[in-house]
Amino acid sequence: MFKQLLHVSALFAAAAFTQSVLTAGPLFYSFTTTFGGSSGTLESFTSATVGSPTVIGSLGVDAAYGGLAYDTANNTMYMVDGLGDDSTTTHSSLYSVNLTTGAATLIGSTGLADVTGLTYDSANNTLYAAQFEDGGPLEILNIATGAATPVGSGMSSDRIDNLAYDSTNGVLYGWVDCLGCAALYSVNTTTGVGTLLNGSGLDSNDSGIVYDPTTNLLWDLDVRGFLTTIDPSTYVQSSTLANSDTETSGLALVLGTTSTVPEPSTIVFIGSGLAVLFARHRRRTR
Numbered sequence: 001m002f003k004q005l006l007h008v009s010a011l012f013a014a015a016a017f018t019q020s021v022l023t024a025g026p027l028f029y030s031f032t033t034t035f036g037g038s039s040g041t042l043e044s045f046t047s048a049t050v051g052s053p054t055v056i057g058s059l060g061v062d063a064a065y066g067g068l069a070y071d072t073a074n075n076t077m078y079m080v081d082g083l084g085d086d087s088t089t090t091h092s093s094l095y096s097v098n099l100t101t102g103a104a105t106l107i108g109s110t111g112l113a114d115v116t117g118l119t120y121d122s123a124n125n126t127l128y129a130a131q132f133e134d135g136g137p138l139e140i141l142n143i144a145t146g147a148a149t150p151v152g153s154g155m156s157s158d159r160i161d162n163l164a165y166d167s168t169n170g171v172l173y174g175w176v177d178c179l180g181c182a183a184l185y186s187v188n189t190t191t192g193v194g195t196l197l198n199g200s201g202l203d204s205n206d207s208g209i210v211y212d213p214t215t216n217l218l219w220d221l222d223v224r225g226f227l228t229t230i231d232p233s234t235y236v237q238s239s240t241l242a243n244s245d246t247e248t249s250g251l252a253l254v255l256g257t258t259s260t261v262p263e264p265s266t267i268v269f270i271g272s273g274l275a276v277l278f279a280r281h282r283r284r285t286r
C-alpha cells in the first residue's frame with residue numbers, strides 16, 4: 001500500500017513573546033508519514049502563516065496515514081498509526097503522544113487493520129475511530145487498552161475513513177476523502193449510521209480533518225498540501241492555503257494556552273513564506 005506522493009507541509013505561525021508570558025492561539029498538529037520501519041515526526045502549525053512547520057520530535061514508530069485526536073478531559077494527544085508497519089503487523093495500534101518531545105507511547109492494538117480516522121467526543125468523553133474500508137463501522141477505542149468496539153454495522157456503503165467531532169453543535173462528522181468526489185456525513189453515535197450532508201463539490205486526498213470551535217469550521221489538510229475549510233452550516237468547502245513539506249498524516253487541534261518564558265519584553269514575530277506543492281501520484285482510488 002506504498003504511496004509515492006510529494007512532500008506536503010504543515011504551517012508554523014507567528015508567535016508573540018513578552019517578558020514572562022507566551023500566548024498561543026489554536027495550534028494544529030500532524031505527523032510525517034513513513035514507510036519501511038522508519039519513524040514519523042510530530043509537527044505543529046497554525047493557519048496564520050504558511051511555511052515550515054515546527055518540528056517537535058520523532059514519534060519513534062512507523063506511522064502511515066493514521067490519525068490524531070486531542071482528549072481535552074485528560075489533556076492527552078492520541079494517535080493511530082494507520083497502515084503502520086505493514087511488513088511486521090496486520091493491525092493499527094493506539095498511542096499517546098508527548099507534545100513536548102513527539103515520542104509516541106504504545107497503549108495497545110485496536111485489533112483492526114488500517115485505522116486512519118480518529119476524533120475525541122468531548123461531550124461524552126469518547127474516542128472514536130474509522131477504518132480505510134468501504135462500509136466500515138464507527139468504532140469506539142478504549143483509551144486504556146486501545147481495543148476497538150463497533151457501533152452498529154456500518155456508517156455508510158461509502159468509505160468514511162476520517163472523523164471530526166463538532167463540540168459547538170454536538171455533531172460527529174464522517175469524511176470520505178477523494179479527489180473531486182469527497183463527501184461529508186453526520187454520524188449517529190448511538191446507531192453508528194451516517195447521513196449524507198454533501199457529496200458534491202468537495203475534494204480531498206488522504207487527509208486529516210478536525211473541528212475548530214474558535215472559527216466554527218472544519219479544517220482539512222491533505223497530502224497534496226491543501227489546507228481547506230468546510231462550513232458546518234452550509235457544507236461548502238473553501239480552498240484556503242497551499243503549502244509544502246514532508247508528506248503528513250492526521251490533524252488535531254489544541255486550543256491556546258498561556259505559559260511563562262524567559263524572553264525580552266519586545267514582541268517578536270517569527271514568520272515563514274508561502275510554497276505551493278503539486279502532487280505527483282495518488283495511489284488510493286475509489
